[in-house]
Amino acid sequence: MNPLIFSRRAFLGKAANGLGHVALASLLAKLANGGQPDESNMATFRSIAPRAKRVIYLFQSGGPSHVDLFDGKPSLAKLHGTNLPDSVRGDQRVTGMTSGQASFPVVQPIAAGRRCGPAGAWISDLLPHTQNMAGDICVIRSMHTEAINHDPAITLINTGSMQLGHASAGAWVSYGLGTENANLPAYMVLISQGTGKNPDQPIFSRLWGSGFLPSQHQGVILRAGADPVLYLDNPSGVSREQRRAQLDDLARLNQRFAEDVGDAETLARIHAYELAFRMQTSVPDLTDLSNEPAATFELYGPESRKPGTYAANCLLARRLAERGVRFIQLFHRGWDQHIAITKQLPNQCRDTDQPSAALIADLKRRGMLDETLVIWGGEFGRTVFSQGALGSPVAGRDHHGRCFSIWMAGGGVAGGQAVGETDDFCWNITRDPFHIRDLNATLLHQLGIDHQRLTYPYRGLDQKLTGVEPAKVMTQVLG
């Protein structure tokens, strides 16, 4: 029996003195519920028919090079080695790392690519598995951001604002939709480090934080190895049976207290302890890959057997999706190729290509792709010009926010297309520009949420994930 209901009934029996049981029960539920919007509020923002039940966000931290991976074009081969004209470069700020360069030579993609899928989207040969998946994904080549450095850029794309203190997209979704599986958090985060660059730009809890939302909505990190959720395991020397009996004692004592003094918080706490107990089995069940057939590991690649890798995290993402976790976010570091891009980028691609494509295939064959929105992308793109001398083995590319590429799949996205175009220099967008706000509006829209109505009052404003400036749903991307 659900202990919350059980204890609530006991509380009502003792304390309800003439008040309607139903009225009081709903009041208690509301008081104990704390950080979740109430039902009437929910109805206002859940006003769209949902196309997806959940999101898997494969975040590529550091700024993957759109020039090399998704936006290659014949013009770049022709322009290779020529200086990026001032007329194109315009007044674009560059970071402190290249602002002192005397010239800005265009560099063509470091590897060949080919046109893939029904729409002929160009995808680098560094991503052969993604190429084969082109029929299922929609490449968006016209994302843009105003940030040009990591901290503001990664904060903007994950929380909708460059300023500190805002809530992450996952926290918003947890707040808006809650969880489908009470035995797991609604928002889970998995972290991996690429082999391209070590260590790459740091990442931090702000990116999956709850900001001004109640803290229960912050992403919970699923770690590799023992104690996959912090403090999950009982202390050594305490068995599960002992813990069960201990929690029963605690519930008995807590319930007595709640009834005695009329405390809804304590009723909710009894329930929370029960959920914690269930998490102790649901999490290990989630992370135990021993029952996965060999074919699974073949699909995701050999690294998927190794905890903590991007491949293993992709496989876990599928298992989290199966269990109804609402927002699953992978953070994969290593995409900040300022130097030695010809050495580093192939490694980054090898880490991520097969597992990302495998996840799509795996979701598809299980019939879950339609209800799962998958997003692959980073915080910005990289400059078409060389950081460092042209052709030097140590040369790389600097940050570029005026355009960058991501891909999306499933959850109502029309696969097999490429949306948006940039100019001959991969520098400016020439068709269908999309801001990060548009991506966030789309993400919420696919989950059935009106991004203008999912608000939270904080410091005098009704805060939104998409902020105060206009945001539009990316209809071109949707089926």
Next chain:
Amino acid sequence: MWVLLALPAGAAEPLAFNRDIRPVLSKTCFTCHGPDAAAVKAELRLDLRERALKGGVSGRPAIVPGDPAASEVVRHLTSKDPEQVMPPPAAHLNFTAEEAATLTQWIKEGASYEGHWAFQAPVKAALPAGTAATANPIDPFIAARLKTARLDFAPEADGRTLIRRLSLDLTGLPPSPEEIHAYLEDRSPQAYETLVDRLLASPRLGEHFASSWLDAARYADTNGYSIDGGRQQWLWRDWVIKSFNDNQPYDQFLTEQLAGDLLPNASEQQLVATGFGRNHAITHEGGTLAEENLVNYVDDRVKTTSETFLGLTLACAQCHDHKYDPFTQRDYYRFFAFFNTLGDAGHGGDGGVNAVPSIQAGSCLATPAEAASVRHELESLREALAAPIPDAQAKWESAQRADLAQRGRELVLTPLEVITATCPNGDPERIKVLPDHSVTIGGGDFAAYNVLTRLPAAGAPIRGIRIVFSPTPQANGMLGYGGAAELKGNFHLGSLTASVSSYPAGNVDLNAILPIVRLSASGTQAGFDARNVLNTDPLVGWAPPTGSTTPQHLTATFAAPLQAGASPYLTVELLFNYGQNTSPASFRIFAFSGCDDGSPHPAAVTEMLTADPASRSAEQAVGLRAYFHQVAAEKAWLRSQIANLEERLAMLTQKHPVLVMNTAASPRVTHILNRGLYSSPLEAVAPGTPGVLPPLSNDPAFDPATGSFRERPANRLDLARWLTRPDHPLTSRVAVNRLWEHFFGRGLAASSADLGSQGQWPSHPELLDWLAVDFRESGWDRKRLMRLIVTSRTYRQTSDTRAELLARDPHNEWLARGPRFRLTAEQIRDQALAVSGLLAERLGGPSVRPYQPGDLWRQVSHYGSSPATSQTFVQDHGEKLYRRSLYTYWKRTLPPPGLSVFDAPNREICSIGRLPTNTPLQALVTLNDPQFVEAARALGLGLLQSACGGDRERISAGFERVTARLPVAAELATLVAQLARERLAYQAQPGAARDLLAIGEMAQSTAFPLAEQAAWTQLAATLLNLSEVITRR
């Protein structure tokens, strides 16, 4: 009763603009018809009566006082035409028919406006006549409100509840059983007041009140943003604690933090106080632009100052005029100008060195008495460290002899094939793999080199690796490039990490680090021992003897041998992050099977260990014993405690760095920034305060137009004087409201960080104003106000709740019962330490790093890529594990997980008030975090050791310790049964008892059977997890 609830508050009285109308207009209309000049639609403003009566472009009056039918506003609000209706449906505003009726009624009553209440100077109203029947001025205000709801005060809480409530509220800690009994036995009519006075005088008070101030002031021990390296700022925290303990008047508290440096003859501590304005995040991310960063820092000072002292969301006017309050963008940048005069820099804080300006200062909490006592304690600890433990030493010596006897047995060294060798930044070509598989390095600094090797496919199991460092001509025949005297021509290996993988992994796998159990070196520079490479602090590492011109090596033995062929690749990370260019010239990695031929000890020790003990000279014996005491596990606690106290002595007697504010020789000029962008400056502005509030100064020498006095521009000290002027409408209200929130869990104005027009109308406006005036008149006396609140009948009510009352007043706005809320994150941990007797009650000092699982920091940090400190977590030991939580090292990008889960903010920005949540992850912390398990061990042991009779008495004593009350029969029965059950379980499983009792660094007791200790640990864990225990009621 439900009918009563549905009516708007005070429906019987005439409507009041500020209470009933402004909130509706603000929410519904001001976005387009309010203070933001650029956003005004149809030229209509409804925030000003004159403009509303005049109307907008239509030329028709929006409001005709007394005549709703003629008022355009009413026509639009009630229109059925989607083109006409206001607010427009697209705005998605939740505007109700009831609100429309209220507005109509207000127009009918004459549409009188009032200035926003919080912008009018508070007035001390006469105390309401009534039935409060106490002398405390708070109670009549509360009683008057209760009377309108036909309610009365709840009875006073019982003595046990009161002392626990009061102790937790004033000191953050629960009362001890002795304190409870003393209070209950005090029959004097002044017993409660005596208790209040005792607690108000406790030094623990400053620590408790400092916690929420640290949230508001965004105090942290790291710089924030992405790299988040360490800083030294704890002196400022010490200052805050002392300010509360000394009951420094609030106006001085405010003035010294905003402008201590500008006070005449500013003292060192007044400079320290200005750290408030430097607690903001600071970046040294390479590509960021200094000008942009500086604007961010000043924006943060404006936001923090306005939310903390003014209770205003001034930050909303950063990019455009405020949407709801009468603040223009110009007001914002005039306020900004006060804080734009510092001599700070856009980048700073790398390498653990404070960003400028930073000074060296002493701690205001240092006392000669404590220094003397610490010296004394150190003396006895050193004696204890030197005390022989012959049995343990003999055992250790024989183990070492056995180990040394194995040296070199079947040792086979196999050079490893290097596949790649990389460095994270700088010139990647500075690291090269030569054909003989040696790796050369061309100088440089601050890098973790990752070397990927192929392991031999066959042969004996691999026991470990040896790294041989060789001189090169490029390094002038030396082993490294070190430039400083001690390590000149040398290198410094800060840490060594290795992992194996089934595929060629370019980087070491932090999830599968191979444990290293033995380290030896061919030679060691004094102070740079080989075993230091296991410490991830980049400054603690191994160096061979400086001056070496021949190869030197380090050998690491793994905990478990690697079976040949099991895993084909080995990746090794070598960190050289000491600074001073202490990179090596060349190295080569070998795998070895068999036993290392080196000794983990210094040569002299090795010699003594291997020689016949009988031949040892007395001097040698002393030397060997001293060495043993430096490595013996039995002495670990003493060594940590000596190190802790040495640091404490330095805190008490030396100066330390702290970030402060100053004024630049030629301060930056402040411009209005278009849309808040640093790169879009508009006109220049002088310092000034918002026009709707009192003038900055009444001095005839002050010209409000230029924001200057005759001789000089206005500065932060003028701002502080303005904030504390007697007619300031906000400062005192904000302070009083937040102090009220501390005791009642909710401010009299519930939105304690926003008293602007979007804020909530106070539940008891006259009381708030009365207290605000009284507070100022008392000389801003904070402890007097605390005393006033806690001695009120209102505060002393029981918090027990009847269902009926809960339904009528779910959030306890009327205060017909006492307040009840969950303890804060800090209190929950501190209480566990206090009731278990583990708490180390030291006041102030540098932050500490208690238990944390694994190295959460390294997984996401910039470790090995920059000189930034605090990129890896190195746990402290000894008393530093048991300090109060406000001293826990605060890393902004990964705040202490056990505190975060209980709603502590990350301290990246000013944060006022915490939203308490109730989640399963909280249960996991208090049930399983070693800090809490250890506290349960200590509490259980304490109960076992106590003099009281049997199980029942001991359980009762434990229950009283955590709840301040005695258990009732049913509770006792549950706990007695639990103890019996656990006892049986551990008697049957001695191994489990041993495991449980090994958690935490507290020494184990030998006085009681293990099963008994384990059973009591479980009982104590149940006590610590009672909902009542983490609730203050």
